[in-house]
Amino acid sequence: MSAAPQALRxxxxxxxxxxxxxxxxxxxxxxLCKRFDNAxxxxxxxxxxxxxxxxSVFGPNGCGKSTLINMIAGLIPPDAGQILFDGMRLDEIKxxxxxxNYREALFPWLRAFxxxxxxxxxxxxxxxxxRARAEKLVAHLGVKLDLNLYPYQMSGGxxxxxxxxxxxxVEPEILFLDEPFSALDYEMTLFMxxxxxxxxxxxGTTTVLVSxxxxxxxxxxxxxxxxxxxxxxxxxxxxxxxxxxxxxxxLSDPEFVRTKAHCLEVFQxxxxxx
Amino acid sequence: MTSEKLKxxxxxxxxxxxxxxxxxxxxxxxxxxxxxPSPLATFxxxxxxxxxxxxxxxxxxxxxxxxxxxxxxxVIAIPLGIVLGSSERVYRSLEFVIDxxxxxxxxxxxxxxxxxxxxxDETKISVAAFGAVLVILFNVAYGVMNARKxxxxxxxxxxxxxxxxxxxxxxxxxxPQTFVGLRNGVSLAxxxxxxxxxxxxxxxxxxxxxFEAQQLFDMPRMYAAxxxxxxxxxxxxxxxxxxxxxFVHWSGK
Numbered sequence: 001m002s003a004a005p006q007a008l009r010x011x012x013x014x015x016x017x018x019x020x021x022x023x024x025x026x027x028x029x030x031x032l033c034k035r036f037d038n039a040x041x042x043x044x045x046x047x048x049x050x051x052x053x054x055x056s057v058f059g060p061n062g063c064g065k066s067t068l069i070n071m072i073a074g075l076i077p078p079d080a081g082q083i084l085f086d087g088m089r090l091d092e093i094k095x096x097x098x099x100x101n102y103r104e105a106l107f108p109w110l111r112a113f114x115x116x117x118x119x120x121x122x123x124x125x126x127x128x129x130x131r132a133r134a135e136k137l138v139a140h141l142g143v144k145l146d147l148n149l150y151p152y153q154m155s156g157g158x159x160x161x162x163x164x165x166x167x168x169x170v171e172p173e174i175l176f177l178d179e180p181f182s183a184l185d186y187e188m189t190l191f192m193x194x195x196x197x198x199x200x201x202x203x204g205t206t207t208v209l210v211s212x213x214x215x216x217x218x219x220x221x222x223x224x225x226x227x228x229x230x231x232x233x234x235x236x237x238x239x240x241x242x243x244x245x246x247x248x249x250x251l252s253d254p255e256f257v258r259t260k261a262h263c264l265e266v267f268q269x270x271x272x273x274x
Numbered sequence: 275m276t277s278e279k280l281k282x283x284x285x286x287x288x289x290x291x292x293x294x295x296x297x298x299x300x301x302x303x304x305x306x307x308x309x310x311p312s313p314l315a316t317f318x319x320x321x322x323x324x325x326x327x328x329x330x331x332x333x334x335x336x337x338x339x340x341x342x343x344x345x346x347x348x349v350i351a352i353p354l355g356i357v358l359g360s361s362e363r364v365y366r367s368l369e370f371v372i373d374x375x376x377x378x379x380x381x382x383x384x385x386x387x388x389x390x391x392x393x394x395d396e397t398k399i400s401v402a403a404f405g406a407v408l409v410i411l412f413n414v415a416y417g418v419m420n421a422r423k424x425x426x427x428x429x430x431x432x433x434x435x436x437x438x439x440x441x442x443x444x445x446x447x448x449x450p451q452t453f454v455g456l457r458n459g460v461s462l463a464x465x466x467x468x469x470x471x472x473x474x475x476x477x478x479x480x481x482x483x484x485f486e487a488q489q490l491f492d493m494p495r496m497y498a499a500x501x502x503x504x505x506x507x508x509x510x511x512x513x514x515x516x517x518x519x520x521f522v523h524w525s526g527k
Contacts, residue, residue, distance in 0.1 A: 097428075166432075
């Protein structure tokens with residue numbers, strides 16, 4: 001694939017008139033291709049991710065949910081295709097990434113506070129300012145955590161909260177979370193969903209969340225991206241209308257139940273497709 | 275609460291048991307008293323030797339040689355292990371050589387090192403360092419190579435350069451394994467030093483002390499020297515464990 005037509009298309013996209021800046025897609029994915037050994041995971045995949053929304057990615061096992069956000073976040077190189085953020089490359093923007101395995105993603109030799117501030121150190125922010133910004137973030141999120149502890153002294157949920165704060169400290173334009181709660185027990189998962197929703201409402205950061213739990217995917221999302229079996233297509237991109245903050249009552253709201261049922265139907269159709 | 279209190283006393287049981295069996299054996303004269311002196315005679319010899327006697331001097335000599343060889347080994351092996359471990363390809367190409375010499379008994383190298391360094395301290399220290407280097411090197415390299423992939427990715431995602439990843443992540447990730455290497459290295463160094471002190475024209479050291487006492491058939495002194503060597507080996511291991519617990523607080527957590 002040659003770069004020139006791509007660049008041209010991007011230029012056209014950028015120049016295309018849009019109703020308002022807020023409606024412009026944040027992330028544009030064009031012609032994405034990826035294969036592992038003999039399996040074609042993505043073949044000429046296109047997607048627009050809207051700005052300031054929380055997108056859940058859901059789909060059959062092995063369809064490439066994590067691969068998608070890992071390619072967007074630059075952890076895995078795509079074989080071909082282009083991913084742009086407001087027309088900019090990944091290395092030109094600030095982003096945050098939260099791993100599923102917090103135990104292996106945090107640095108056990110640093111106190112939680114220094115874990116949170118580490119990305120700022122990579123940006124050569126002076127120590128005093130790092131401290132101030134980390135303290136500001138803690139106050140802003142209203143997190144009740146003793147950040148002087150080491151990660152291994154904390155519960156799983158607290159560790160994942162530290163991971164999320166570490167991703168937020170750079171004031172990212174986009175936040176990626178790869179099954180962030182799947183290593184937590186149910187009680188902690190419920191608590192963390194609430195925390196994530198609160199953080200999203202506070203910051204309004206474009207967020208892409210991979211989930212293996214349909215209820216969680218629908219509960220948290222502004223839109224649920226349903227992928228097909230690989231090579232992955234967009235099976236559906238379902239808006240979730242429920243108002244925030246969503247609560248336990250939302251789960252039994254007829255509109256919410258209908259949306260969830262629709263997602264399940266699409267999912268099962270895709271699972272059954274051989 | 276009582277069971278918690280009892281737990282602290284458990285290690286004492288083994289010591290008391292050993293001393294009891296030893297005392298009864300010598301008291302009933304089940305073993306020739308020339309071969310096995312009583313605990314009291316042994317500890318008298320140990321006390322006399324350590325309290326201004328020759329044994330104390332030998333002890334310090336052995337400590338010095340073991341510490342010197344371990345320090346030399348660590349200074350060589352840790353940086354080299356990090357370099358080798360940070361590139362799996364480099365390590366794989368040298369793995370056989372490292373494993374081969376790691377498996378070669380260091381004592382087999384004595385004659386070679388005697389030719390190279392003569393009969394002085396240099397030979398003993400360098401043979402022990404040679405043995406310890408390979409043990410430490412192997413552990414450091416594996417520690418670096420087995421750094422958690424997620425952690426390396428996390429650092430990369432946060433914008434850490436390759437050098438940053440090496441110093442901020444790989445180096446710290448390898449520390450628990452490095453301490454395993456250091457503990458094994460110092461144990462091996464002590465073994466080699468004591469053997470060297472017995473046979474390579476030595477005038478001092480715990481190995482010399484054991485050997486000389488045996489030649490003179492001074493059994494209490496020989497057992498005292500063996501105990502001194504045991505205390506040293508145990509103490510060195512404990513020292514590294516305490517240092518590790520202090521500085522590598524996340525180890526095993």
